[in-house]
Amino acid sequence: MLSLGVLVSGTGTNLQAIQDAIVSGRLDAAIRLVISNKPGALALERAERAGLRTLCLSHRDYASREAFDQALVLALKDASVDWVVLAGFMRLLTRTMLQAFPGRVVNIHPSLLPAFPGVDAQEQALTYGVKVTGCTVHLVDEGTDTGPIVAQRAVPVLETDDAGALRARILTEEHALLVDVLRTISEDRLEVVRADGQRARVRTRPG
Numbered sequence: 392m393l394s395l396g397v398l399v400s401g402t403g404t405n406l407q408a409i410q411d412a413i414v415s416g417r418l419d420a421a422i423r424l425v426i427s428n429k430p431g432a433l434a435l436e437r438a439e440r441a442g443l444r445t446l447c448l449s450h451r452d453y454a455s456r457e458a459f460d461q462a463l464v465l466a467l468k469d470a471s472v473d474w475v476v477l478a479g480f481m482r483l484l485t486r487t488m489l490q491a492f493p494g495r496v497v498n499i500h501p502s503l504l505p506a507f508p509g510v511d512a513q514e515q516a517l518t519y520g521v522k523v524t525g526c527t528v529h530l531v532d533e534g535t536d537t538g539p540i541v542a543q544r545a546v547p548v549l550e551t552d553d554a555g556a557l558r559a560r561i562l563t564e565e566h567a568l569l570v571d572v573l574r575t576i577s578e579d580r581l582e583v584v585r586a587d588g589q590r591a592r593v594r595t596r597p598g
């Protein structure tokens with residue numbers, strides 16, 4: 392069984408999707424710990440309602456990014472977490488976290504990377520005028536949404552969309568995509584391929 396730590400900053404709908412998949416038997420995993428860097432985040436409330444172990448670590452209480460990440464590592468290791476999911480976690484991670492969980496941190500991002508990294512990806516897509524956007528799950532490195540792509544789903548942009556409508560349409564796909572990826576991880580089907588001089592790529596072995 393996959394032991395997950397989930398890091399959140401916001402509303403926690405992706406966290407909820409993971410927990411719902413676990414409870415309904417669609418995902419062989421357990422969420423060992425939910426950490427929010429934002430006191431009062433709705434995601435924390437959801438986690439508590441689901442009976443999950445929670446922790447709030449405000450990054451403002453730490454002198455450096457490394458010190459904050461060290462606190463994350465200690466808490467995640469203490470909870471025996473194997474894989475870490477960034478589910479709307481609005482902080483960049485440092486080597487301190489990434490070396491503690493090498494190749495075992497995934498992020499969900501609301502665009503088809505490498506288009507529209509960073510914050511407000513849905514607004515960026517609308518401003519640019521793309522007709523298709525989507526969501527991406529990728530392994531996390533030290534950059535902003537730059538790590539090897541694990542899986543993506545396309546979502547149409549409609550003429551009538553505002554940011555809220557587009558965000559909602561993408562979120563529905565995020566929930567399904569994230570659970571799908573976590574299932575492939577729980578079945579040990581992800582493989583990182585490193586060819587000389589090229590970007591690391593992720594392959595999903597057939598189930």
Ligand code: GRF
Pocket residue numbers: 399400401402403404405406434478479480499500501562565
């Ligand atoms: C999602 O759109 C995710 O892709 C982005 O932040 C949002 C988090 O939503 N990184 P939620 O907190 O899971 O509801």
